[in-house]
Amino acid sequence: MKAAAYATVTAVTLLAWWLLTATGATNPLILPPLDEVAAAVKAQDPATWVAAMAVTTVRATIGFAVATVLAVPLGVLIGRSETLNRAYEPLLATIAAVPLVVLYPVLAATLGLGTASKVALGGLYAFFPIAIATIRAVRQTDPGLLTAMRSMGASRARLISAVVVPSALPGIVAGLRVGFGLALVTVIAGEFIAGDDGVGYQLAASSQGYQSADLFAWVVLAVALTIVVNTVFTFLATTLERTLRR
């Protein structure tokens, strides 16, 4: 079903692309013909794009992992406390709406143009949706389940691990998905703004030289990366839910 949906979207996109370029309806500098892009993808040295994708994925993953490790426990803590929730949930929601990418020059100035500043930007973007989703999911916990677990002699820690976390997990995973997507996008954005490696840098480099086919080759590769990463993410999330919700 899902595979069919992906296949349909891909086929329609490619068909539209082919029609637009083959009929001459669009400027080939803006939207290059499909076969040129295919040739450009093939012409890329696999070592180059594997390296670029690896750099970008590793940066996004580290940023996301750090954000998760901080945001999930914090979200549980805030979600479990009426007082903390009243104080911090609106604050977090407000910060999350600020376009933090404007901070990138500051991050780059303090952490340098290499991996550290990109990881920090990705982590910063992943943090807020994860924390907010965790808080909201934790607050949805059925108080009756907590009471029941307490009546059976559960400690406070056990209430969290056996009731709050499994109950909130689908909501937390939804937040993790958004967070990871944002980490990936913002790492690419950081690489695009400054730096000398990664998918974002390659996009920037090929867009500056009006190498339209090359640029689109990188777009195609970036989309492929997103699909692969998403599939891996879904697999890991399903495994996590199987482990914690049984």
Added chain:
Amino acid sequence: MRIAVTDLDLRYGDLLAAEKITFDVRPGEFVSLIGPSGCGKSSVLRALGGLQPPAGGEITVDGDRVRGPLPARIAYVFQDLALFPWRSARRNVEVPLELRGVPRRQRRARADELLAKVGLADAADQHPAQLSGGMRQRVAIARALASDAGILLLDEPFAALDEQTRLRLGAELLRLLEEEGKTVVFVTHSLQEAAYLSDRIVVLSPRPATVKEILTVPRPRPKIGSDEFHRLHARLTDLLFEVEPA
């Protein structure tokens, strides 16, 4: 297992939910608490289970003052059942065993044994959402039995069921609990249920709950439809609908 309730007061802020409640429950006895909706029955039961601190008076179990949940001695069946939706029937029944640190294999064996006892041997792998109301009810009872507590507190366990299922489950429950030698406190607003399940019936007034009268049901228990049963039913009706002298 003997429960003694002495001059129990319960409050929610300014709201007095129960006042000077006094009754006791002898070992092996089935005592019903009956009273109009909202009078404070659940509150009294929660206090017996150590889930709600008294505003006055005291509750003892075998002479020990109740200050919090006593999972080794008191098990609960909640009004909304409080089954964990992400756990199968078997894994729900395993919860009290998990909390006692029973190893996995034994837990599983004991849970299956209890599910068989309540007639759910075939439903062990189903999740609550896949079960009918009556089946969920049985899972909740099996889970309460898994705790091996001598005292069972049941809060309107059949309220959500149709009349036939309610009567059948009630009779089954009674047989099961007598077999296991449990001491039972049973909250209901159904006169019929109280009359055919109980050894004694504590009749509560509208809020704040006070003890109006404690009726002893003759042994052997009167059969539904017998004159004896009608007399008991009529007596309960009088007590519950009695207009307080102005």
